[in-house]
Amino acid sequence: MTFTPRTPRVVAARRLQRRRDRDRAGRFLAEGPQAVRSALLAGAVLELFGTPSALDRHAELAARAPQVSPVTDEALAALAETVQPQGLVAVCAQADVSLAEALAKRPRLVAVAAEIRDPGNAGTVLRTADAAGAGAVVFAGDAVDPYNGKCVRSSAGSLFHVDVVRAPLPVVDDLRAAGLQVLATTGHGDTDLDRLLDDRLLARPTAWLFGSEAHGLPEAVMAAADHRVRVPIYGGAESLNLAAAAAVCLYASARAQRQESLR
Template structure:
């Protein structure tokens, strides 16, 4: 821990941290931002090996003492900074008083899928809030792996990290170059691939057939256009959620959460 408060928002050190809001810099530095007390708490508790440094403002909030202790226990530097420095580092308009810098990782998809029963694949999901919400739902439902495929948003984007509220530190998060690569990997691992698509059959049929009780990998497509014909052809089966009311459809995060939990219920029945 440094003795002096870091107070110059224009310093090279601060600019280097702030640059992590850009993907090019994240790739070059091999680092990413973790913002907010909850996300930093989960980082230090579950993946302290990734944490490089924590920057925090001084105050008397209960979480400040807690995270100071967690950083010390993990052997991670905690540097106190001014409000202006934290604002310069943070990607948010109203920062929550703490930012951590962590190292990115390259996973091992084959190893992660070895004993997996529930896998979530996002293909060309572009909205960081949606991506984070789906990852968080997957974590809550006990999923084993989350895969970002194709042109999906970078899982290390600050808004994705923030919207997961720490869930990305609870389970393997993998990246593949294409949906085909992801589906091939889950099939080789023995999972059935299911696409969420409005042109598919009713998910209740799959539940009755016992499909959801097995080892399942769900594929969720782009928010605006879903999955193409060619993309749907890659998976074993396409399923849709029934709409009982007058709503035209459900948004991606809501539909994904329902389907992930429906599968978790079936696997635990």
């Protein structure tokens, strides 16, 4: 039996495109083979919807899902938010942890997305933090829902690889109490990344705070951090975009920590 857009299970799953329903159900949607594969490896998939041809093409994924539901092309289009979902959409269990739980594992690198409302930017920070080896990514304050469809897609699977935390905005004290130095990124810092590297400060366990491209970090967060850090601009650009700035900072830490551990 192939489900249609009106089948109750499809109707219920489709509601997860809305934040309120995601929050209430503790579930969310992941679409496309790459995200579904990461979700399966993380044990997060509750039900896999797919067109018969996609389930056939990705038989190794379907074999690992606890429940597989074939759907019509119309039902898949209703479940998916992109034009080309490649035939697969999974209902997944939300698995974010508390800040205390994430910090108890003593991560040496943490990224904090503070009040970042653009889901593409937030997902990219998640992906970049994961690539740089961060143990946790904190969505602090009035940030986008990490389970927003566009955030899930931009994270390219990384949502399932690192500890994701949703927390109120004041996180700096907790981060510091967990042995992390707290570095706030800003265009007008009292120091810059080159100086931190020269002074060998980046080998320490570090939490990087990133604000939105439009508004930067809230003043109170900036003031609470150990340093306010500029990424140096060597040319005529006024600034870097968020993804680029996060990549430069997180990779600078990753390399400094690695060199220290080999010393």
